[in-house]
Amino acid sequence: MGELAGDKHVKYILSVEKKKDSFESVVMEHLRLNGAYWGLTTLDLLGKLDTVDSNEVVSWILQCQHESGGFGGNIGHDPHLLYTLSAVQVLALFDKLDVLDVNKVTDYIRALQNEDGSFSGDIWGEVDTRFSYCAICCLAILKRLDSINVEKAVRYIVSCKTLDGGFGCTPGAESHAGQIFCCVGALAITGSLHHIDKDLLGWWLCERQVKSGGLNGRPEKLADVCYSWWVLSSLIMIDRVHWIDKEKLIKFILDCQDTENGGISDRPNDAVDIFHTYFGVAGLSLLEYPGLKATDPAYALPVDVVNRIFFGRCST
């Protein structure tokens, strides 16, 4: 089996950060906050977060904040839950959560909860269980989970359970590994995992492993490295990760690397990107690949960062 080309991936991530004028970078400018989370968390997992100037990043993040308290994907972009979560996660990585006006961020998030317990991504009203996860994860990190109606939020998520034990984006929608991660993560964070039929869901999830050893997101779809995260973290949260063939999955992820130039792609021999680089490395971390920090499956942050949030020094 190959090896994780950790140094190459670090170089790749740092180069993407610098090449702000490349076409790829420009095309992603509206979600640079997500990109920062993917890149920086990967660096931290590889033990190289200190290669980045945290002050620069923190000051940029704060410029992404809107007067409503939410964060946009970059400076000058409208606020949205997706970027608000990334902002809070990156600040947590740098142990700089104290730069935030927690009340402001909390107010922004709680205003997005709807009557039925669901969350809209922003003021334009799109509802999706992804946003339930973003809201719950974010507020939990800020220790303000009590500012929303958790019971209703949980009830809504449970209403999105499907006939095969998984979850979709809205009630009635098809089971999808990405949505499942969001729902299971949200239920884990709110202490509500008892709503899940773990055996049924665990089986559905382990059936995502295909011949190549990779994981897909739905029956009869292609394997993709990002499912190494969505499926794997879900399995860990419901204590069923031993149901997949870990060795084969590790091999699949390693095969998706560009060992020359760094970075990881969705499947072997495709073009790399930051998104898949993060999910590949995070997936390997969940599989306890040597040399990587441990990752919390619910918060999608290094375990030591999560411990620091909940057991470290007192918050302001």
Place this chain on the structure above:
Amino acid sequence: MASSSSSEGEGRRAWVPLASRPEFAGVTPLPQDDGPSPVVAIAYRDDFRETMDYFRSLYSSRELSPRSLLLTSLAISVNPANYTVWHFRRQVLEALGADWTEELGFTEGVAKRNAKNYQLWHHRRWVAEKLGPDAASRELEFTRKIFCLDAKNYHAWSHRQWVLQALGGWEDELDYCAQLLEEDVFNNSAWNQRYFVITKSPSLGGLNAMRDSEVDYAIEAIHANPENESPWRYLRGLYNDENEAWLNDSRVHSACLRVLKAKRNFKFALSTLLDLLGLGFKPNQEIKDAITSLRTSDLGEAGSDSDLANSICSILGLEDPMRANYWTWRKQQASSSS
């Protein structure tokens, strides 16, 4: 959660710089502020950069005008994932009093190259909501066209479910599911939609009324392709928590038996029998023999009834080695409950 644009090299018209266009006279383009890091001026596509610089200018001055609308069209064509552009477009449309039907046409153009774009679908829904129930048939037709290119497009299915529940149009939905499954019986999205229809459609009788015919439908699909995960899950879903009814429907274990006898693609047939055994199912001799005949020499002598679940798990552990740990766990569950 990410989606990137894909607008390169597909027969684009010659680009007329915005700086030369009279409708944009007086606009001062604003470059992207990426923060304190020095920006290295490597040239990227001029049309992209110029479009976004002009967009930023009109957006920051909150100009809600026809030329702003035009600019959002251009910006969306170069980067349809930029959600701020879509937001601004909505503000402009409301301020100008839009022709919502025309706007649907605009989204159809975007969908041609960006069918998996979150912003597109949300915008489409926002517009359809403005039109109300009259929009139902056009929305169903729109998603139908998307499914012709990709019958599993998750966004399109989400949209279609919303249309049915918010705007109506259920009448032909079950037939449509049948059609899609005829084209690809492995389409898990279509199976999910079928379940959605039989449970929620106001023009059918609900799950209890539909169960009987749907069991037959699922079993027919199973026999055509026993390795197809979807109809097995669908079949189980028809019975939900009704374990008694699930146990007593002889069609289910008969279907399993038929698959076992063919001695190929029997994984889901075996696991279904395993589930049934766990619920107290008493198999007849024919089923026991069929299971026994699948045992390979590695597994040694077959034992008594209580070893049946054990046998199944052993067979599955060999048949599906990737999930060996799962089948071992099932074996432990089976023996601890007997």
